[in-house]
Amino acid sequence: MLQKKHIILIWLLLSFILIVLFITDVFLGSVNIPVKEVLKVLFTGETNHPEYLTIIYKFRIPKALTALFAGFALSVSGLQMQTVFKNPLAGPYVLGISAGASLGVAILVMGVSTFTVVSQFGVLGNWMVVIAAWLGSGLILFLILAISVRVKDIMTILILGIMFGSATSAIVNILQYFSNESMLKAFIVWTMGSLGGVSSAQLKVLIPSVVIGLLITFLSLKLLNAMLVGENYAKSMGLNIRLSRFLVFFSTSLLAGSVTAFCGPIGFIGIAVPHIARMVFKTANHKTLLPGSMIFGGIILLLSDIISQLPGQERTLPINSITALVGIPVVIWIIIRNQKLTSVS
Amino acid sequence: MDKQNNILKICDLGIGYQSKRASNNILFDRINLTGNSGELIALVGKNGIGKSTLLRNIIGLQEPIHGSVLFYDKPVKSYHRSEFAKLVSFVSTEIVNISNLKVFDLVALGRFPHTNWFGKLKPNDLMRSTRALEMVGMSSYAKKNINEISDGERQRVMIARTLAQDTKIIVLDEPTAFLDLPNKYEIVHLLNKLSKEENLPDGLSAEQAGKAGKTIIFSTHDLNIAIQEADKIWLMLDDEIIEGAPEDLILNEILNKIFTNTNLSFDKLKGDFRMKRKHTEKIGLFGEGIYYTWTKKALERLGYSVEKGNESIKNIKIEFRNDSCKWTLIDGVKMEDFNSIYDLSIHLKIQTRLSIDRL
Incomplete structure (x- = not known):
């Protein structure tokens, strides 16, 4: 059992790490900007080099904010799915939610119009992308939900989720086959996941969507705690199952869908981060796990982004590969630790 | 019978599974049973005969095919879900095995229908959760993880959760299923004791608290334990459900019917079952x-x-x-x-x- 003092200390430490990583992430990029100048811009907003100002405000800060909010969103959606499905391996990526969002975007990008046309709409185009992603992820979630009403076995649902994800990817592949070269390239770059590609105009869509998703989750804390013990128990304690499921699935689609829309599918944050939070805070209570997952999500995605910059180099690695390399060991650890997989979340 | 005492009435209830295509699969037709306060009721019957189905009907997790389950003369459906959750609590056969979930947190979840939208635990909620753990003798386990205690201890914690929920009626599906013999007896004895005890002290007026205690219904196939501890047995036979004090059922030769077509017979004098043997x-x-x-x-x-x-x-x-x-x-x-x-x-x-x- 952790003492109150320890918990406060952990929070302070984590917040400090988060801030340091945020500043480091702003500092790093393809153009070298001295640390002094970065801090100057961040804290005073003034510098003798106007180009630094542009780089920092137009690229670096949006990138770091994207990493921060995508980290919040993915880990919180993972946390909620692990509770609702009572499965430690649930997450937006594993259950095909990200794949669903990809399908939505793929249909928009390659099926309906071209990336250029969409981007010409400006903010409206961004909304189109994000709505397509929401619809895609919502569709997969709805399918899984519909099945979970009939099929009680969680492993079956998980496998079906993976199947849906694969089917969705297959459709996306077919779409790719019929699309022209430039659209294909745009889409493939998108699937690799990128935090740096998010413009400040897109941030104006991403951040509000994530904030709303998080707000809904904050409002569902009591419901999530009740769902931990299973739906029969939750019902017997007076939980409105339909409303709770709707709230959780709505916010999950919003969170995972929005991030996927702008950054591409980013794997393993959603599945791994909630476990790290549980491990550190040693609780199953969502009142601690929600902020805990958020802060760890932010830290890990910022860290992944810093690694992907390959400090000192001009290229950046696809963020998806970094998160996979960071997240997979955690997932392996979960599987080895509770081999039975009955031990929930 | 004192009308106020009759907390639970099951009238002409038909249970089973409704299906759209084929005709309904009715397990039991015309069930009539009652439950009073201060009673420990054992629902006894063979495996797969429909004990869980009946319990699910009683707590409203499943719709009856016909007839009704009345609590205080009001059908289950007419209660709002939070109102009902303050009246009836439930322990299912599902094993709650969640890593990092503290025993106390699980018990405090029982306060769910009593707390606000954010589930804020007020001093009264904390006091009742603590008291519930005391009543099942698990106070020293409050800070342990639920997946690190034994099956018998976990069952006690689940019962404490229903006590924290503070309901007049507690329904338990096979609470002794996974337990060894001493634990089986202890759990059922605990249920017997709880059914006789007053509700949690303070906060409630005398009428609400009900001096007569709780109505506790549990299903089991441990007849010996049921006979020793239950005030009433609901005996599920192949085509009917008979209720009565265990002693009445023995004297009326009804208990014997449960094992017709099996090699068991009931020894009326000793009060237990034995195998019918072929002596060579x-x-x-x-x-x-x-x-x-x-x-x-x-x-x-x-x-x-x-x-x-x-x-x-x-x-x-x-x-x-x-x-x-x-x-x-x-x-x-x-x-x-x-x-x-x-x-x-x-x-x-x-x-x-x-x-x-x-x-």
Whole structure:
């Protein structure tokens, strides 16, 4: 059992790490900007080099904010799915939610119009992308939900989720086959996941969507705690199952869908981060796990982004590969630790 | 009967599974049962006969095919879900095995229908959760993880959760299913005690708290325990459900019906069940007291029909020599001594096998 003092200390430490990583992430990029100048811009907003100002405000800060909010969103959606499905391996990526969002975007990008046309709409185009992603992820979630009403076995649902994800990817592949070269390239770059590609105009869509998703989750804390013990128990304690499921699935689609829309599918944050939070805070209570997952999500995605910059180099690695390399060991650890997989979340 | 006492009434209830395509699969038709406060009710029946289905109907997790379940003369459906959750709590057969979930947090979840939208635990909620853990004797486990305690302890915690939920009626589906024998008895005894106790102190007026205690309904297939602890048995037979005090059911020869078509029969004098055995061979037995009783049991298990003091057939004499008990097998002119019932039974088994081989 952790003492109150320890918990406060952990929070302070984590917040400090988060801030340091945020500043480091702003500092790093393809153009070298001295640390002094970065801090100057961040804290005073003034510098003798106007180009630094542009780089920092137009690229670096949006990138770091994207990493921060995508980290919040993915880990919180993972946390909620692990509770609702009572499965430690649930997450937006594993259950095909990200794949669903990809399908939505793929249909928009390659099926309906071209990336250029969409981007010409400006903010409206961004909304189109994000709505397509929401619809895609919502569709997969709805399918899984519909099945979970009939099929009680969680492993079956998980496998079906993976199947849906694969089917969705297959459709996306077919779409790719019929699309022209430039659209294909745009889409493939998108699937690799990128935090740096998010413009400040897109941030104006991403951040509000994530904030709303998080707000809904904050409002569902009591419901999530009740769902931990299973739906029969939750019902017997007076939980409105339909409303709770709707709230959780709505916010999950919003969170995972929005991030996927702008950054591409980013794997393993959603599945791994909630476990790290549980491990550190040693609780199953969502009142601690929600902020805990958020802060760890932010830290890990910022860290992944810093690694992907390959400090000192001009290229950046696809963020998806970094998160996979960071997240997979955690997932392996979960599987080895509770081999039975009955031990929930 | 005092009308106010009649907390639960089941009227003409039909249970089963509704299906759209085929005709309804009705397990039981026209069930009529009652439950009063201060009663521990055991729902007894064979595996798969529909005990869980009946319980699910009672707590509103499943829709009845016809008829109704009334609490305080109001059908389950007419209660709002949070109102109902303050009236009836439930322990299912699902094992709650969540890593990092603290025992106290699980018990406090029982306060769910009493807390606000954010589930904020007020001093009263904390006090009631603590008291609930005390009532099941698990106070020292409050800070442990739920997946690090034994099955019996977990069941107590689940019961504490229903106490924290503070309901007049508690329904438990097979609460003793995974437990060893001492734990089975302890859990059912605890339920008996809780059904007689007053509700949690303070906060409630005397009428609300109900001096008469709770109505606790649990399903089980441990008839022995049910007979010893329950105030009432709801006995599920193949086509009807009969209710009554366990003693009434024994005296009316109703309890015997549960095991028709099986090899079990009910011993009315001893109050327990035994296998009907096919006896192949007779054997005589000489002895006294407890040694006689247990030797007889062993011989019956081996398939002998025991005749007391019959010297004319193969027989066994139980004697004390030098403070230790000896069993002497006399078969015609052959005599053999044994130091334990086990040695004797091995010898008898070999003999039987030899005679079968000879045939």
